[in-house]
Amino acid sequence: MSNRLSEKTHQIHCEKISLLGNKKQLILDDVSFRAESGKVLGVIGPNGSGKSSLLRCLAGLEPPESGRIMIDGVDISDIALKERARLISYLPANLYMAWPISVMETVSLGRYPHSTGVKPIDEQAVELVMSELTKLGLDHLKERPVNTLSSGEQMRVHLSRLFVTNANIVLADEPNNNLDPKFQLQAMSALRDYASRGALVFVVLHDLTLAANFCDELYLLNKGELVDAEKKNLLENPKYFEEVFELEMEKNSQWSIPWKIQGSRRTR
Secondary structure, three states: OOOOOOOOEEEEEEEEEEEEEEOOOOOEEEEEEEEEEEOOOEOOOEEEEEHHHHHHHHHHOOOOOOOEEEEEOEHHHOHHHHHHHHHHHEEOOOOOOOOOOOOHHHHHHHHHHOOOOOOOOOHHHHHHHHHHHHOOOHHOOOEEEEEEEHHHHHHHHHHHHHHHHOOEEEEOOOOOOOOOOHHHHHHHHHHHHHHHOOOEEEEEEOOHHHHHHHEEEEEEEEOEEEEEOOOHHHOHHHHHHHHHOEEEEEEOOOOOEEEEOOOOOOOO
């Protein structure tokens, strides 16, 4: 059973990838970067900036119109589907579960790329699945039908499924959806811990405080373009928030978040 991360350093290299939408509008525009394993990379930007589309491209689900994505020097389109499923674990935003399968069965689906038959889990994998359920506080729900859980509980189930694949590249699109503050911190800590084991973790976030505290680097997308700036510069230079998020710094703010919508006034 494959239940350990590879000790090999893995790398993703995006070379000028561009993506068009259904109406031929430009979603990603010449995006290029190189990333190595062992890091949490936050993907931030306003709604419609191309964050989810970038993750779908990195997962091999959305082939770009131009450019290429290389994983360890191999074009992602040349990697067999089952091998890609072992290498990359992807969590889309706003997952919906229609079938009344148990939490245990749902998380066990993460082992399917490592199976040789139709059954995605064997007795040896049960310990791994239970370990991940326990980490995210779900072990007491293992027999519950997943579609009877709250949206926040379901998101934690899917995070557990993400981890049991033991993929060396993890793509998590808004994993904090529907989570209360405690479980947001728990989820980000779990992603941080997974990266520390040698994985390369991409995570789409809207909460800039979480991004600042848990991510090694930040990729800021604006209208499909990747803003070329390091994490420190992004967080310390107000111009990025003014130009990209249409926010302005409020001097002598009494609020814990010193940003406000441009031109607006606070109600005291």
